Amino acid sequence: MALRHAVLAALLHEELSGYQLAKAFDTGVANFWHALPQQLYAELTRLEADGLVTGREVVQDSRPNKRLFTVTDAGHAELERFAAATAKPSFIRDDLLVKVQAVDHVSADAVIAQLRERLAFAEAKIELFGSLLRTLRGDRDEEEFLRHGDRIGPYLTCLRGLAFEEGNRDWCLRGVAVLEERRAARARG
Amino acid sequence: MALRHAVLAALLHEELSGYQLAKAFDTGVANFWHALPQQLYAELTRLEADGLVTGREVVQDSRPNKRLFTVTDAGHAELERFAAATAKPSFIRDDLLVKVQAVDHVSADAVIAQLRERLAFAEAKIELFGSLLRTLRGDRDEEEFLRHGDRIGPYLTCLRGLAFEEGNRDWCLRGVAVLEERRAARARG
DNA sequence: AATGATTAGTCACTTTCTTGAGTATCATGG
DNA sequence: CCATGATACTCAAGAAAGTGACTAATCATT
Numbered sequence A, B: 001m002a003l004r005h006a007v008l009a010a011l012l013h014e015e016l017s018g019y020q021l022a023k024a025f026d027t028g029v030a031n032f033w034h035a036l037p038q039q040l041y042a043e044l045t046r047l048e049a050d051g052l053v054t055g056r057e058v059v060q061d062s063r064p065n066k067r068l069f070t071v072t073d074a075g076h077a078e079l080e081r082f083a084a085a086t087a088k089p090s091f092i093r094d095d096l097l098v099k100v101q102a103v104d105h106v107s108a109d110a111v112i113a114q115l116r117e118r119l120a121f122a123e124a125k126i127e128l129f130g131s132l133l134r135t136l137r138g139d140r141d142e143e144e145f146l147r148h149g150d151r152i153g154p155y156l157t158c159l160r161g162l163a164f165e166e167g168n169r170d171w172c173l174r175g176v177a178v179l180e181e182r183r184a185a186r187a188r189g
Numbered sequence C: 001a002a003t004g005a006t007t008a009g010t011c012a013c014t015t016t017c018t019t020g021a022g023t024a025t026c027a028t029g030g
Numbered sequence D: 001c002c003a004t005g006a007t008a009c010t011c012a013a014g015a016a017a018g019t020g021a022c023t024a025a026t027c028a029t030t
Helices: A003-011 A018-026 A037-049 A073-084 A095-101 A108-137 A142-148 A153-188 B003-011 B018-026 B037-049 B073-084 B095-101 B108-137 B142-148 B153-188
Strands: A053-058 A066-071 B053-058 B066-071
Touching (some): A003 B095, A018 A066, A037 A053, A066 A073, A073 B108, A095 A108, A108 B073, A142 A153, A142 B153, A153 B095, A153 B153, B003 B018, B003 B037, B003 B053, B003 B066, B003 B073, B037 B053, B095 B108
Antiparallel strands (some): B053 B066
16 A cells, blocks of 8 residues: 555655546656555545544635645555565566567457557656656756755656656567567568 | 466467466466466356367376467457557556655665665566577577478567566666665765 | 465455536626 | 537546455475
8 A cells, every 4th residue: 555655655745636646656756655545535535534634624725725745654654664674676567568468379469559649658758757857956957956956756766657658669669679670571472 | 468468379279278378477487468377267168158269178197187288260260350449558557666656755765675675686587588489489580480480489479578578677777876866865964 | 184376266245446417606708 | 609629627437457465275394
């Protein structure tokens, strides 16, 4: 149950509403976890019931009211406990890999199309992570920022996200190249 | 519900028992999906009920009997359908990223320890994937194998697994270096 | 001859995730 | 002035995944 810790981590440096949290976790900028709005609202409710966050109502007149959540001391303690516990290894779990695994037995065209789609997606995320990183480090260069900046956590996770998507991009390119070359070879002979 | 397709993909080129399947999905060699034995046995039961695989009893006298499963025509058709459907983008979901995201607010030592653990794990998997790749391509070099070999699907997914773990390794190294440098700087004053 | 590891598999339960449908208010653009 | 979309959130149901505890045979070791 790391979703709860992901939520705590996200709330560490600023008060957020469920809605804001949902946007951060849903749109591509979810550099360290991914979840849908419904899960987040539910998790916030549980976290509040367990005393790990507190919500305060903010009355707005130009918008619907909202509740902003902050991590309590108990919440910080829980995160500390979580950080010290051994993390389970992260396994890849990806539809696209399943398709590629089966590529020798199913239509290669279908798989090529999927790889192209993923490629485009990866490139978009690379862009996104790139500009997010620039925002996070401001006018400093990376080396300097990582040495002396505060809030390097989000920067590091964003770096991982970037490398992951670059890995996706390169692999998709390779896969498309290989499969098309084989298709061409089959067509020739 | 890609587990069922992952199972189908795994059974494509050889008959396997639930137990053999479980080992493939459990140990690190699960280069394209990960699942526990119980899930696999359950999924095999469902797949057989749906007519996508057939099992045949094999009586052994030096071992408990087992059931070997094969993909049926309906199973192949189902995989074909799956390959053509749009894959959902794969999101990162990793305890360790959550810990790093929170690193500015929790004990850095705990996080460094976790990164070191993951680093060792990643290095072990890199070894494993490396030798698996060598086995898959035999005495050919990679370029040649990918051009003319049969069964390139498992090779390609294994390449992705390798790159993923290399990404983990590099990122862990970077993270440890950054966090330790900062700890040293804080200690100096 | 007992102990533990390996092969082979099952059952029951819980948590987590996903899907789909709603509610309500206000701002913006055509 | 009406449609669209953003803000802000809720409820319910179902699928998928994870956890723990089991049975039962054989093989290797001590």
